[in-house]
Amino acid sequence: MLQYKQKTKDDPHVYAVADLAFNEMLQDGINQSIIISGESGAGKTETAKIAMQYLAALGGASGMESEVLQTNVILEALGNAKTSRNHNSSRFGKLIEIHFSETGKMCGAKIQTFLLEKSRVVQRAQGERSYHIFYQLCSGAPPLLKKKLSLKSANDYTYLKQSNCLRIDGVDDSKMFTVLVDALDTIQISKEDQMKLFSMLAAVLWMGNISFSVVDTENHVEVVSNEGLATAAKLLGCTSNQLVTAMSTRKIRAGNDSIVKKLTLTQAIDARDALAKSIYAHLFDWIVEQINHSLGMGRQCTWRSISILDIYGFECFNKNGFEQFCINYANERLQQHFNRHLFKLQQEEYLEDGIDWAPVKFVDNTDCLSLFEKKPLGLLSLLDEESTFPKATDLSFANKLKQQLSANSCFKGEQEGAFKICHYAGEVTYDTSGFLEKNRDSLHSESIQLLSSCKCELPKHFASVMVADSQNKSSQSWHSVVDTQKQSVVTKFKVQLFKLMQQLESTTPHFIRCIQPNGKQRPRLFEHDLFLHQLKCCGVLEVVRISRTGYPTRMTHQQFAERYGFLLLRSIASQDPLSVSIAVLQQLNIPPEMYQVGYTKLFFRTGQVAALENAKRKMLHGTLCIQKHFRGLHFRQGYQGLKKGAMTFQSFIRGERARIHFDNVIKRWRAAVLIQKYTRRRIAATMFNDQLKHIILLQSVMRGCLARTKYKCLQNEMESKVSHNKVQGDMRKNISESRVCHEMNGRYPHQPVITKLENRISKAEAALRDKDEENVMLKQQLEQYERKWSEYEAKMKSMEEAWKRQLSSLQLSLVAAKKSLVSDDVASRAARSDFTPAHAQYDSEDTLSTGTHTPEVIESRHHNHHPEAKVSAGNSDRRVNAVNHLAKEFEDRRQVFEDDAGFLVAVKSGQVGSNMNPDEELRKLKDRFATWKKDYKSRLKETKFNLQKVGTHDEKTRKRWWGKKSSK
Numbered sequence: 001m002l003q004y005k006q007k008t009k010d011d012p013h014v015y016a017v018a019d020l021a022f023n024e025m026l027q028d029g030i031n032q033s034i035i036i037s038g039e040s041g042a043g044k045t046e047t048a049k050i051a052m053q054y055l056a057a058l059g060g061a062s063g064m065e066s067e068v069l070q071t072n073v074i075l076e077a078l079g080n081a082k083t084s085r086n087h088n089s090s091r092f093g094k095l096i097e098i099h100f101s102e103t104g105k106m107c108g109a110k111i112q113t114f115l116l117e118k119s120r121v122v123q124r125a126q127g128e129r130s131y132h133i134f135y136q137l138c139s140g141a142p143p144l145l146k147k148k149l150s151l152k153s154a155n156d157y158t159y160l161k162q163s164n165c166l167r168i169d170g171v172d173d174s175k176m177f178t179v180l181v182d183a184l185d186t187i188q189i190s191k192e193d194q195m196k197l198f199s200m201l202a203a204v205l206w207m208g209n210i211s212f213s214v215v216d217t218e219n220h221v222e223v224v225s226n227e228g229l230a231t232a233a234k235l236l237g238c239t240s241n242q243l244v245t246a247m248s249t250r251k252i253r254a255g256n257d258s259i260v261k262k263l264t265l266t267q268a269i270d271a272r273d274a275l276a277k278s279i280y281a282h283l284f285d286w287i288v289e290q291i292n293h294s295l296g297m298g299r300q301c302t303w304r305s306i307s308i309l310d311i312y313g314f315e316c317f318n319k320n321g322f323e324q325f326c327i328n329y330a331n332e333r334l335q336q337h338f339n340r341h342l343f344k345l346q347q348e349e350y351l352e353d354g355i356d357w358a359p360v361k362f363v364d365n366t367d368c369l370s371l372f373e374k375k376p377l378g379l380l381s382l383l384d385e386e387s388t389f390p391k392a393t394d395l396s397f398a399n400k401l402k403q404q405l406s407a408n409s410c411f412k413g414e415q416e417g418a419f420k421i422c423h424y425a426g427e428v429t430y431d432t433s434g435f436l437e438k439n440r441d442s443l444h445s446e447s448i449q450l451l452s453s454c455k456c457e458l459p460k461h462f463a464s465v466m467v468a469d470s471q472n473k474s475s476q477s478w479h480s481v482v483d484t485q486k487q488s489v490v491t492k493f494k495v496q497l498f499k500l501m502q503q504l505e506s507t508t509p510h511f512i513r514c515i516q517p518n519g520k521q522r523p524r525l526f527e528h529d530l531f532l533h534q535l536k537c538c539g540v541l542e543v544v545r546i547s548r549t550g551y552p553t554r555m556t557h558q559q560f561a562e563r564y565g566f567l568l569l570r571s572i573a574s575q576d577p578l579s580v581s582i583a584v585l586q587q588l589n590i591p592p593e594m595y596q597v598g599y600t601k602l603f604f605r606t607g608q609v610a611a612l613e614n615a616k617r618k619m620l621h622g623t624l625c626i627q628k629h630f631r632g633l634h635f636r637q638g639y640q641g642l643k644k645g646a647m648t649f650q651s652f653i654r655g656e657r658a659r660i661h662f663d664n665v666i667k668r669w670r671a672a673v674l675i676q677k678y679t680r681r682r683i684a685a686t687m688f689n690d691q692l693k694h695i696i697l698l699q700s701v702m703r704g705c706l707a708r709t710k711y712k713c714l715q716n717e718m719e720s721k722v723s724h725n726k727v728q729g730d731m732r733k734n735i736s737e738s739r740v741c742h743e744m745n746g747r748y749p750h751q752p753v754i755t756k757l758e759n760r761i762s763k764a765e766a767a768l769r770d771k772d773e774e775n776v777m778l779k780q781q782l783e784q785y786e787r788k789w790s791e792y793e794a795k796m797k798s799m800e801e802a803w804k805r806q807l808s809s810l811q812l813s814l815v816a817a818k819k820s821l822v823s824d825d826v827a828s829r830a831a832r833s834d835f836t837p838a839h840a841q842y843d844s845e846d847t848l849s850t851g852t853h854t855p856e857v858i859e860s861r862h863h864n865h866h867p868e869a870k871v872s873a874g875n876s877d878r879r880v881n882a883v884n885h886l887a888k889e890f891e892d893r894r895q896v897f898e899d900d901a902g903f904l905v906a907v908k909s910g911q912v913g914s915n916m917n918p919d920e921e922l923r924k925l926k927d928r929f930a931t932w933k934k935d936y937k938s939r940l941k942e943t944k945f946n947l948q949k950v951g952t953h954d955e956k957t958r959k960r961w962w963g964k965k966s967s968k
């Protein structure tokens, strides 16, 4: 492809033809056409695709080319089928118009199709297939789609299985379905439209499964209610009853009334198949419409176009019907176009221009074409005429042909309704069966009505198209026209072909003849006879001859002089066009046998224009080279001068700019320094103030901390030595820390020191908090101790009081004892008062005044009294001694107990250090005291008793003494 693009290769090839068409389009500004012809299976479709690929490569890069190429996939799926001659035979004609912009970019495309072979949908020869899309849908549709469309395998559909061919060797239908969906996506056919397309296809398949049962002797039928009926109705969007009515009944008008008539089996099958064919044909047209809509987006920038015609090739089967009749007619038309351009027009031109020319003979197909088209006795006219007779049959048509056309050399009437036509490619025998029906292509009004009443969009659209078609032909309402006024198939086809020819006539044609190498569809196999036959039939040999001897390139003198006149000197180039042309030819040494000079034109043999073009190219190249160098030199010199001036100018400007810039920089620098100075001062001052604040804060915290610590230490020291041993240790630590602080002598530490100090402060604060907590604990302990102490004191007090009470009771007892003793003494002294009353008074006074005199004192004072009293005095002395002894013991013991108790109190209060347990000792002391008290009490009692006893004896003695005395 690249070689052809770069013109390094010019071997005959599709690329060469496409390249020539493209270049001529750009050069001459004329639309081009590439007409591909040949027999079925010769490779027209493939060739068209190759040409499109090449054009896409030349005019690509707009993204449109991939869309254009993808149209082939869609059209092949819906319009190609397997025939006995070709596994991928096109069953429609196609003209694709590729649009280019002025710059040669592909900017859109338009597709025209011709006469789709719709009978293939419902019927075909054994071993052939229906359109590829049915098989692709059945095997490749995803499960969800299959479910939606109630799809089954191809073998379940009557329309597909009837020809006993469901597969093509080497073709994967399911894979092709994926490729098709991709192509639909590329062309931007929406998923919704794709769904509509698949629904209609499924509806057609299910319609084929609708069957009929004969209900009477007249062969009338009723529709069998089966899956096919229900599913087809569902997919079309109508009711089963509507479908049944359309397929099994007809309305006949009788005056103002209409009668419903049941159809016979053949009529019902025809009605069903006609509806299926019609739906498919309209579906095909609809998808082409969608493609055109998508490809037409960029056509607003259209300038010129290249049309590629790929029409079904010449066909000759064992049994040829209406389809082959139409196809071969189209091929005759194309052959006519081919002959006209390559032989007729060319040779006519030679003669008109008066050049020396020996005419080349070629097989002219004008007779065959007139056999088809002649009016009123041409094949097409007769067929149309016969089709309009309701009672005419295919046989009557065949007979008519025989009658009317037997004089024509291209026609031969055959037996059993057949006839033979001598085509340019050979003789073909046609069987007329089905000709009339197919040509009428009638769809009953019931079917159209059914489609228009469907809920789905597409059947409605198809119905409206049918009505519009009919109305184009008649102004009547569609109810009345559809059966009668419809244009026949051949007429429609003929009109289409005329239009096509007109279109092609307005373009520069490029012909490609495809030759089928063998009839077995095998690669690398050449059947020479078949090959030669095609070369002869298609007129290829004549084309070669005319190309070799003829003058395929023609140019008016004017055109030639304008095109190549610049190769001459200016003085000659200004002469008349003919002189210039001849001068050019002579200057370039073109041999005289290679061209001819006509009245108005120059005629060149093959290859000469290429030589002229080569010389022109060389000259242009040389001129361009000189121009290039001259311009280069000229512009370089100009450039150098400009550059120099610009540089000088630039240096001044730059210098001035640099100076201004420098001044600005200096000013900015000074300003910056000033700003920096003030800013730094401000920052430094702010920092200093901040630091000062922080330091003061730190100091206050430290001092506060130290003061609190010291205060607490002192407080703790004061409160309790025992419970603050631990605290004292911490205090010492704190004191040492405070000492460290004191040692700093007011010097402000630097930042690390501050951080350290802060750490220490936080530590000290933490320690302080601990100490506070400890202090609180100790305080609580102290309170407990104090409470216990007060309890203890109260206890001690109560004990002391009890003690005192007991002691006082003991003392009282002792005093009582003493008193009684004293009273005894007084009594005895009274007895002795005769001698010493004053002494007695003194004694009495002494006893009264000193109640606590010791017994000894008393004893010494009362020594040596009256002899009578001496006995009592002796007794009294004993008693005094006993009492004195008890009193002394009491005093001693009291002293001991008081000392012991005082000591224990001192130990308990901590005033005296001792290991003893004061409570235990106190308890023991109490026990001792109780024991002594008990013992003392008993002894006191005993002494009392003794004293009373002695007192009684003394009383008696005294009484006796007093008696004696009184008697005296």
Ligand SMILES: Nc1ncnc2c1ncn2[C@@H]1O[C@H](COP(=O)(O)OP(=O)(O)OP(=O)(O)O)[C@@H](O)[C@H]1O
Pocket (backbone or CB within 6 Å): 038, 039, 040, 041, 042, 043, 044, 045, 046, 047, 086, 087, 088, 089, 090, 091, 311, 312, 313, 314, 514
């Ligand atoms: N250039 C090619 N290279 C390889 N194979 C080709 C080429 N041209 C054609 N073929 C083969 O021949 C077969 C038939 O080709 P193609 O369909 O293009 O024929 P056709 O002339 O279009 O037939 P019809 O008129 O029936 O449509 C192709 O399927 C392909 O196998």
